């Protein structure tokens with residue numbers, strides 16, 4: 001039971017990593033352009049790779065926004081969202097500014113200290129990945145062939161951990177394509193070959209998350225190649241993804257190290 005709770009907590013922390021609470025955003029457009037200096041209305045992108053707040057909603061720095069463009073006040077953008085002024089649309093912020101989506105726009109905010117957040121995020125991810133490794137039984141690695149979809153590259157890599165249950169498995173990991181996508185699936189065994197116990201088919205629900213949650217199903221056929229390796233061919237269809245994946249599952253522990 002404690003293990004289950006730990007696991008749920010882990011999943012929660014993975015998924016809340018990029019979560020935003022909407023409470024702090026204003027719901028109406030600002031009426032007056034004459035705002036107090038310390039409470040200026042600013043614009044932010046809620047998507048991944050957004051680090052800046054903008055003085056206007058049509059700033060070029062917002063062109064690559066994968067999420068929504070919302071407005072809030074400058075104080076909350078700085079303290080609550082940890083954003084820096086955008087290097088494009090603010091003047092006199094040299095050395096202390098950041099651009100959204102720096103890969104696409106080019107980094108103008110090299111002098112800022114916004115990288116502290118990235119370092120912290122990296123530490124958080126390392127802790128979560130470490131915990132997942134300890135609590136899981138399998139590691140999986142897939143090559144994904146994605147069918148035509150609005151914002152998905154044709155190829156991506158899927159990797160993560162599997163926690164084995166009696167006749168099923170819980171999987172959690174990342175899809176590395178143009179974006180980093182979170183993946184959570186539950187697979188239940190629906191078919192075992194009578195001739196050999198090497199071949200099994202699994203079916204279950206699948207969740208993934210880029211800027212919004214996608215929900216659907218996953219069909220996986222697994223063939224045991226050896227004591228630790230399975231060949232895995234799977235088909236996934238969710239509201240955010242449609243792909244065939246080919247890969248391997250590596251079994252690295254039956255029991256937790258403290259039970260051995």
Ligand SMILES: [Zn+2]
Nearest residue numbers: 054059086089
């Ligand atoms: Zn801007």
